[in-house]
Amino acid sequence: xxxxxxxxxxxxxxxxxxxxxxxxxxxxxxxxxxxxxxxxxxxxxxxxxxxxxxxxxxxxxxxxxxxxxxxxxxxxxxxxxxxxxxxxxxxxxxxxxxxxxxxxxxxxxxxxxxxxxxxxxxxxxxxxxxxxxxxxxxxxxxxxxxxxxxxxxxxxxxxxxxxxxxxxxxxxxxxxxxxxxxxxxxxxxxxxxxxxxxxxxxxxxxxxxxxxxxxxxxxxxxxxxxxxxxxxxxxxxxxxxxxxxxxxxxxxxxxxxxxxxxxxxxxxxxxxxxxxxxxxxxxxxxxxxxxxxxxxxxxxxxxxxxxxxxxxxxxxxxxxxxxxxxxxxxxxxxxxxxxxxxxxxxxxxxxxxxxxxxxxxxxxxxxxxxxxxxxxxxxxxxxxxxxxxxxxxxxxxxxxxxxxxxxxxxxxxxxxxxxxxxxxxxxxxxxxxxxxxxxxxxxxxxxxxxxxxxxxxxxxxxxxxxxxxxxxxxxxxxxxxxxxxxxxxxxxxxxxxxxxxxxxxxxxxxxxxxxxxxxxxxxxxxxxxxxxxxxxxxxxxxxxxxxxxxxxxxxxxxxxxxxxxxxxxxxxxxxxxxxxxxxxxxxxxxxxxxxxxxxxxxxxxxxxxxxxxxxxxxxxxxxxxxxxxxxxxxxxxxxxxxxxxxxxxxxxxxxxxxxxxxxxxxxxxxxxxxxxxxxxxxxxxxxxxxxxxxxxxxxxxxxxxxxxxxxxxxxxxxxxxxxxxxxxxxxxxxxxxxxxxxxxxxxxxxxxxxxxxxxxxxxxxxxxxxxxxxxxxxxxxxxxxxxxxxxxxxxxxxxxxxxxxxxxxxxxxxxxxxxxxxxxxx
Numbered sequence: 001x002x003x004x005x006x007x008x009x010x011x012x013x014x015x016x017x018x019x020x021x022x023x024x025x026x027x028x029x030x031x032x033x034x035x036x037x038x039x040x041x042x043x044x045x046x047x048x049x050x051x052x053x054x055x056x057x058x059x060x061x062x063x064x065x066x067x068x069x070x071x072x073x074x075x076x077x078x079x080x081x082x083x084x085x086x087x088x089x090x091x092x093x094x095x096x097x098x099x100x101x102x103x104x105x106x107x108x109x110x111x112x113x114x115x116x117x118x119x120x121x122x123x124x125x126x127x128x129x130x131x132x133x134x135x136x137x138x139x140x141x142x143x144x145x146x147x148x149x150x151x152x153x154x155x156x157x158x159x160x161x162x163x164x165x166x167x168x169x170x171x172x173x174x175x176x177x178x179x180x181x182x183x184x185x186x187x188x189x190x191x192x193x194x195x196x197x198x199x200x201x202x203x204x205x206x207x208x209x210x211x212x213x214x215x216x217x218x219x220x221x222x223x224x225x226x227x228x229x230x231x232x233x234x235x236x237x238x239x240x241x242x243x244x245x246x247x248x249x250x251x252x253x254x255x256x257x258x259x260x261x262x263x264x265x266x267x268x269x270x271x272x273x274x275x276x277x278x279x280x281x282x283x284x285x286x287x288x289x290x291x292x293x294x295x296x297x298x299x300x301x302x303x304x305x306x307x308x309x310x311x312x313x314x315x316x317x318x319x320x321x322x323x324x325x326x327x328x329x330x331x332x333x334x335x336x337x338x339x340x341x342x343x344x345x346x347x348x349x350x351x352x353x354x355x356x357x358x359x360x361x362x363x364x365x366x367x368x369x370x371x372x373x374x375x376x377x378x379x380x381x382x383x384x385x386x387x388x389x390x391x392x393x394x395x396x397x398x399x400x401x402x403x404x405x406x407x408x409x410x411x412x413x414x415x416x417x418x419x420x421x422x423x424x425x426x427x428x429x430x431x432x433x434x435x436x437x438x439x440x441x442x443x444x445x446x447x448x449x450x451x452x453x454x455x456x457x458x459x460x461x462x463x464x465x466x467x468x469x470x471x472x473x474x475x476x477x478x479x480x481x482x483x484x485x486x487x488x489x490x491x492x493x494x495x496x497x498x499x500x501x502x503x504x505x506x507x508x509x510x511x512x513x514x515x516x517x518x519x520x521x522x523x524x525x526x527x528x529x530x531x532x533x534x535x536x537x538x539x540x541x542x543x544x545x546x547x548x549x550x551x552x553x554x555x556x557x558x559x560x561x562x563x564x565x566x567x568x569x570x571x572x573x574x575x576x577x578x579x580x581x582x583x584x585x586x587x588x589x590x591x592x593x594x595x596x597x598x599x600x601x602x603x604x605x606x607x608x609x610x611x612x613x614x615x616x617x618x619x620x621x622x623x624x625x626x627x628x629x630x631x632x633x634x635x636x637x638x639x640x641x642x643x644x645x646x647x648x649x650x651x652x653x654x655x656x657x658x659x660x661x662x663x664x665x666x667x668x669x670x671x672x673x674x675x676x677x678x679x680x681x682x683x684x685x686x687x688x689x690x691x692x693x694x695x696x697x698x699x700x701x702x703x704x705x706x707x708x709x710x711x712x713x714x715x716x717x718x719x720x721x722x723x724x725x726x727x728x729x730x731x732x733x734x735x736x737x738x739x740x741x742x743x744x745x746x747x748x749x750x751x752x753x754x755x756x757x758x759x760x761x762x763x764x765x766x767x768x769x770x771x772x773x774x775x776x777x778x779x780x781x782x783x784x785x786x787x788x789x790x791x792x793x794x795x796x797x798x799x800x801x802x803x804x805x806x807x808x809x810x811x812x813x814x815x816x817x818x819x820x821x822x823x824x825x826x
Contacts (some may be wrong), residue, residue, distance in 0.1 A: 035547060041424040045316070052323040098230050099129070100247070100268055101502055103216070103223040113224045115509040116256070119250055121204070125231035126243060134602040139197060140183045142601040146593040147188040148565050149558035150196045156561075159568040162576055169577035189583045190574050192565070194782040200550035204606060216505055223263070223505055230268055231245045244272035262608040265502040270491045278337070281773055286344070292313070293348050295439040296460045296761060301355060301607045303439050309429060313421045320417030321410035328409055329402075339686030343411060345420040345731075345766035346389070349738060349759035353378045354422045356755040358435040375427045381745045385738035386419045388686055390681050392733055404727070437754065446753040452748055452797045459574075463701055466795075470708050479711075482720040483665040511634040513655040514646060517626060521595035523667040524611070524627045525554035527651060531631060538642050546632040548610040550819040551603060563591040630655065676729065680704070683737060691744045695801050697738040702795040707732050710788035717783060724777040730787030733762060739796035747800050760793040 005629075055061070104112050110215075120126045143150065155750075158164040172181050172191050188194065208215050214225040230243050251262040297306050323341060325332055357378050385809040396408035455462065516529060517525035528549050536546055553561070565587045568574065578584060599607050611629045638654070646652050683703065688696030709731045714728075715721050739756050746752040767789065770782025 019820070031535060037424045038428055039806075041420055042278060043287070044420075045172065048320060048323060048787070051327065052319050055326045056118070061330050061332055062741055084785075098262060100228040100266035101506070102226045102228060102229060103502065103505055104226070104254070104260050105221050105223045105263075106528030109222065109259035109260050110211060110213070110669075112254045112258040112260045112262075114571075116226065116250065116254060120228065120247075123243075125239075126129070126247070127229050129227040130274055133579060136179045136197075137183050138192070138602045140180070140187070142603075143193055143197065144187050145588075145591050145594075147184075147193045148588040148594060149562050149590060150553060151192045151561045151565070152195055152199050154199075155192050155195050158572055159564055162573045165568075165573055166576045166580070168195075169580065173581075183560055183701075184515065185581075186488050188580060190565070197396040197551075197635060197678060203550045204546060204548075205787055218505055225506075230266075230749050231471065240268050240271045244269050263498060263501055263611055265335075265495075265499045269495055273491055273495060277774060281778070282670040285769045285773075288769050292765040293762045294343065296758070296765070297351075297355075300438060300441050300758060301359075301435060303435065305429075306351070306355050306435055308354075310348060311424060313351050313411055313426070314344060314347055316420035316421050317343060317414040319389075324413035324772075325410050331408055333403060333406060336403060340410045340414075343414045344761035345759075346411075346734060346738075348416060348762040348766075349735070349755075350382060350418050350422045351426075352413075352758040352762070353742070353755045354426050355435050356437065356751045356758075358426075359437045360751045361713065375423060377746075379423060381742045382419060382422065384686070384741045384745075386415055388741070389415060389734040390684055390736045392730055393461050393738075395675050395679060396730070407727075424780045431747050440508055441754070442750065445757065448749055449748055449753045452753065455794075456748065456798055456800065459698075462795075462798060463705070466709070467701075468706050470705060470712065473712050474708075479714060480720045481666070481669060481671060482722050483662045486724075491812050493815050498733075507634065511631050511632055512638065513630045515653050515655045516566075517628045517651050519624075520624060521611070522555055523628050525549065525552065525595070526556055528555055528629060528631060531646075531652065533752065534642065534645060535633065538639070538645070542636040543633055544635040546634075548607060548629060550608065552593065552595065552598050555594065559590055562587070636799070646763060652775075665723050669726060672723065672726050676733075679730075679733065685735070687740070687744070690741075693802070695744055695799065699744060699796075699797040700741055702792070702799045703733060703736040704734050705794050706788055706791040709791045710784050713778065713787040714784045718780055722777065722780060727783045728784035728788065731767075731785055732792065735759075735789060736792040736796060739792055740799050743797055743800035748797060753797070756796070760789055763789050787793055 051511070057825060074199065104116070113530065117128050120128055155168075169191055172178065175181055178194070178198065180198040181191065184194045184197070184548070185191070210222075210224075216223045216225060233682060247264070251654070252776070273370055278643055294307050294310065297310055298304070321340065321523075325336065354375060357375055360377075393408040393412050396404040397412075494812050516524060516527050516531065518527055528547060532545065532547060532549055533544065540555055570585045574585075595607070612625065613625055615625065643654065646654055680700070680703075684696060684700050687699045690696070691699065701752075711721060711725060711729065711734055714725055715761060739759075742752050742756060764786060767782050767785035773779045773782065
């Protein structure tokens with residue numbers, strides 16, 4: 001062995017010994033300084049764990065998958081009346097959520113129907129709601145006390161002409177097969193009751209019946225309809241999954257046994273499928289992302305210790321975030337947890353910066369490496385990064401879109417837990433053994449640093465070209481936003497197809513519902529009649545209207561009807577018609593038919609469909625009973641004048657959920673854009689105050705170009721943007737700010753470049769997998785973040801002030817080789 005080699009090995013051993021001695025001294029000092037912080041950390045961690053255990057075990061929160069629960073609250077709902085109609089719509093919508101429609105067709109459809117009706121009686125919480133067709137004589141007997149209080153509008157027009165009434169009676173008498181005429185002739189010989197019941201029941205019961213079953217004929221095929229009520233909140237995850245599986249299994253058995261086709265629709269099935277899909281994506285995406293990131297840590301550090309520490313930090317951060325969400329919100333939406341997977345990407349960033357700093361602190365050689373490692377070297381940058389990220393998310397906490405509020409709370413508290421763990425707990429674990437980066441990784445990092453340094457030298461050209469390109473694309477290609485509610489829908493195609501087929505079958509694919517609310521049933525019915533009169537006079541022909549008014553007029557209208565009949569009697573309008581029948585009869589004194597009386601009769605099931613009683617709560621000061629009903633229109637769309645009139649009524653509203661959702665998302669997207677402008681202003685102030693005007697603006701330019709470029713690339717890929725792309729921009733801002741702050745603080749040092757490179761790769765792994773989601777919102781979110789991470793990784797280093805010379809980079813590479821030799825000697 002040559003003298004030079006002996007001398008070199010001696011120096012290496014000397015360096016190794018000095019490093020070990022230095023590490024012992026530093027670790028001893030670090031241990032002393034860290035005791036107080038560690039005790040405080042463990043104390044607050046114990047409090048959080050206790051709170052988490054209580055909330056998760058005994059808290060009043062629940063998981064939900066209701067897409068509509070994520071909608072922005074109505075900004076106009078501050079007035080009590082507007083809030084009342086919103087509650088009325090929610091109450092009626094909740095009632096509809098518990099209903100399932102089943103249509104069975106085929107040669108053995110009736111036996112299959114009977115079998116299904118028999119089987120579901122054994123299912124707890126599921127019942128056949130098929131309304132038995134009431135006996136006509138029973139209905140007529142029920143209306144007998146009110147026979148002179150109910151007339152149709154057509155009958156009312158006849159009261160002015162005795163001959164018209166006479167012709168009407170003669171015409172009815174020729175209809176010998178009309179059960180309403182034969183059944184009511186003896187008790188209501190003026191035939192106003194027969195006309196009223198025939199018209200009302202025909203309007204509401206537009207479907208034929210066969211063997212007591214509702215049947216719809218379509219394209220020569222009979223479909224037997226069974227409405228089913230499921231005694232469950234339409235959005236309760238576990239219950240809906242159980243009920244959906246039970247019903248779908250029974251449908252499959254019917255199809256196999258009787259060779260029939262079973263068509264079914266209802267919120268129940270969408271909720272079950274969406275929740276299962278969300279659970280699958282949560283577990284799959286989370287596991288894939290976590291395994292990929294942990295594998296990368298193992299490859300870079302060649303030790304299980306960083307992997308275990310990363311898992312510890314992730315676990316603690318998730319506990320912080322989840323505890324905060326279930327404490328502040330009564331309902332935790334599954335989409336929140338899907339988006340919360342993104343927490344992994346930022347938390348791992350903190351871990352990488354800590355691991356690399358430990359590696360530099362523990363394994364630096366006696367070379368000219370001037371990098372200072374240890375957690376202190378990154379403390380300021382980590383805290384600044386957390387503060388700016390938290391400020392960005394904090395703006396969303398008061399968001400009217402509950403998904404944003406929940407995600408914001410989860411991320412802020414999760415990152416806070418991660419920050420405390422990295423700053424106070426990880427240094428303690430680092431004392432028990434060294435964390436070192438694989439030398440080959442350092443070599444690759446130095447090569448990357450050389451390329452970034454050369455790119456940094458051309459940063460003016462890069463920024464100018466990208467800025468001009470971004471502006472040009474925006475001018476040439478208009479930004480296209482799509483706020484369709486279907487972006488939130490992850491229901492499978494077969495369920496959506498079922499809904500379309502059922503809508504066509506039942507004839508409500510073009511229908512609209514107008515909701516009315518009132519303090520009492522009488523006011524409710526009177527307001528319904530005002531609406532019906534407006535519909536009759538303001539809408540062109542072709543409009544079909546269904547309402548409970550055809551069988552239950554308001555008491556005020558009944559009294560007016562009774563007065564008209566008495567007046568007609570005094571004018572002897574009925575004398576000729578009664579003479580033909582050989583009968584004499586006088587108009588009864590007025591007796592009102594109330595909602596309570598109607599609900600005690602044979603047509604109560606119809607009332608339950610159209611009218612709903614609910615508890616009204618406004619600002620927690622009131623808990624009174626309110627009433628709501630809906631009127632269905634179909635055939636043609638409501639004209640603009642009628643829509644404007646309904647919108648102006650404080651107690652009426654057109655219930656068009658898709659349009660309401662899309663409008664709300666559009667409104668909030670615009671508000672979110674303004675919010676981003678404010679966030680950019682805050683970031684600019686922080687960067688300029690910390691790093692100076694020039695460097696702050698350079699950092700801001702990197703961030704804005706990264707976010708804008710990500711949106712444009714997403715539009716080129718998907719053809720449109722949505723509110724969730726803007727949410728992705730929020731995450732891009734969080735990552736970009738972290739990267740820019742570290743480069744501004746430390747320049748293009750090899751440890752900074754390595755930590756940020758590892759962070760970018762891990763973030764790409766975490767968010768890239770979201771682009772595989774079947775939910776369009778999650779897919780577009782993941783795609784935008786992927787593009788943003790790529791742009792941030794390239795542009796953030798260009799904002800660095802300190803640039804390491806290529807000679808220093810060469811020295812770092814040589815030092816890495818010496819570190820290899822030190823490891824061999826050890």
